[in-house]
Amino acid sequence: MNFDFDLIINSIPLLILGAGVTLQITLLSVGFGMFIGMFMGMARLSKIWAVKMVATVYVDFIRGTPLLVQIFLMYFALPVVTGQRIDPFVAAVTACSINSGAYIAEIFRGGIQSIDKGQMEAGRSLGMSWPQTMRYIILPQAFKRIIPPLGNEFIAMLKDSSLVSVIGFEELTRRGQLIIARTYGSFEIWMTVAFLYLIMTLTISRLVDYLERRYKIDDKH
Amino acid sequence: MISIKNLHKKFGNLHVLRGVDLKVEEREVVVIIGPSGSGKSTILRCINYLEEPSEGEIIVDGITLNKQESVINKVRAEVGMVFQRFNLFPHMTVLENIELAPVKVRKMSAKEAETVALDLLDKVGLADKAHAYPEQLSGGQQQRVAIARALAMRPRVMLFDEPTSALDPEMVKEVLDVMKTLVKDGMTMVVVTHEMGFAREVGSRVIFIDEGRIIEEGTPNEVFYNAKEERTKTFLSKIL
Ligand SMILES: Nc1ncnc2c1ncn2[C@@H]1O[C@H](COP(=O)(O)OP(=O)(O)O)[C@@H](O)[C@H]1O
Numbered sequence A: 001m002n003f004d005f006d007l008i009i010n011s012i013p014l015l016i017l018g019a020g021v022t023l024q025i026t027l028l029s030v031g032f033g034m035f036i037g038m039f040m041g042m043a044r045l046s047k048i049w050a051v052k053m054v055a056t057v058y059v060d061f062i063r064g065t066p067l068l069v070q071i072f073l074m075y076f077a078l079p080v081v082t083g084q085r086i087d088p089f090v091a092a093v094t095a096c097s098i099n100s101g102a103y104i105a106e107i108f109r110g111g112i113q114s115i116d117k118g119q120m121e122a123g124r125s126l127g128m129s130w131p132q133t134m135r136y137i138i139l140p141q142a143f144k145r146i147i148p149p150l151g152n153e154f155i156a157m158l159k160d161s162s163l164v165s166v167i168g169f170e171e172l173t174r175r176g177q178l179i180i181a182r183t184y185g186s187f188e189i190w191m192t193v194a195f196l197y198l199i200m201t202l203t204i205s206r207l208v209d210y211l212e213r214r215y216k217i218d219d220k221h
Numbered sequence B: 001m002i003s004i005k006n007l008h009k010k011f012g013n014l015h016v017l018r019g020v021d022l023k024v025e026e027r028e029v030v031v032i033i034g035p036s037g038s039g040k041s042t043i044l045r046c047i048n049y050l051e052e053p054s055e056g057e058i059i060v061d062g063i064t065l066n067k068q069e070s071v072i073n074k075v076r077a078e079v080g081m082v083f084q085r086f087n088l089f090p091h092m093t094v095l096e097n098i099e100l101a102p103v104k105v106r107k108m109s110a111k112e113a114e115t116v117a118l119d120l121l122d123k124v125g126l127a128d129k130a131h132a133y134p135e136q137l138s139g140g141q142q143q144r145v146a147i148a149r150a151l152a153m154r155p156r157v158m159l160f161d162e163p164t165s166a167l168d169p170e171m172v173k174e175v176l177d178v179m180k181t182l183v184k185d186g187m188t189m190v191v192v193t194h195e196m197g198f199a200r201e202v203g204s205r206v207i208f209i210d211e212g213r214i215i216e217e218g219t220p221n222e223v224f225y226n227a228k229e230e231r232t233k234t235f236l237s238k239i240l
């Protein structure tokens, strides 16, 4: 086999741009996902039956179906209903956000449940409302505890975002495919693509470790 | 100040409170004693609706409690509660613990809340701990902060649920001393405790409860030394 090193050098700028897009879509999806997940996580713990039910159905549906199918639903099936074509970027970010939201909902639910019940009671006994107690007492404590699983979710999303290549959205994996279609350098390009994913995931996991340690040293504050 | 009529509380099939009637007048200090599991905490928790009564009527400071959030929050703002396990907010300093509710509920300005908080810390003897975090304090100090936190809302009534039973013996006194200063200030208090010395010294009334019913009530001397009911005597013989 011929290893074409020049091909790697020449493709790297394009691939790095693709990696940037991957990072961007991951950041956006996990960002929206955290917003969705925070509320859905709280909804899962609601005493109001309907609220809890909506959240449970959402979480079960998303976690019980493949992300790839969710992307197809968003990109191909939804336009059939609405009659509107949907931009690949919008479809990708929406599908990934909704997907991430379900996993993050479970992370928030676990984090909130891990906080001593006495904290909610102390807040409520002082006359604070449920949302106030959540906002100022429970969530700040829960948030510190869920940094590691949130980091894992971020890494998982970063890898899974490669699936949006199927709707032609040009993130890292799709860029790799396109370069290979032109150059036939399958081995070189896929190795480079894998390497770029690896650099990103390792960096993020170090960053999460650091954050976690910093909060441990500072302890609970 | 507090009027409880025919209070029942069930947890599923477990009938924990079986018709409790209790009146607490202004400036009274009512001490509740009774075996573990008899429903003492549940009574306190019904008074500020941390538990929803299954039946009965509770009136606090003229407000009849019901399910409505606004009513519940209003009553809670008037009723301070101190827990066995302190339940301070670990991610906040002592000062922040005390200021939070006055700012969020009473809409006090930050400046005003700080003045109130520092004042109360002084009162409970912890002025130098304002910027410490709860974990840096001993149990007795944490409980005194918890008392200050409740007082910052300027409550009309204070509920204490075994405030000293999670403490090492040498810290019990410092907490009871703070509670006694509240009595001197004329605070209305309902205290679940087995500290007989405290009950005798400042209690206006002692209530013995067993299996969700008030079995006996009277002045501390009546209940402790002249109990009429056999169950009260048996219980007292175990703890005195
Ligand atoms: N949230 C709850 N769910 C189910 N059972 C409870 C709950 N809270 C208290 N109980 C039960 O009610 C009874 C009375 O509890 P409690 O009022 O805490 O007793 P005490 O404070 O006198 O020790 C106990 O048997 C306890 O197990």
Ligand SMILES: [Mg+2]
Pocket: B040, B041, B042, B161, B162
């Ligand atoms: Mg109890």
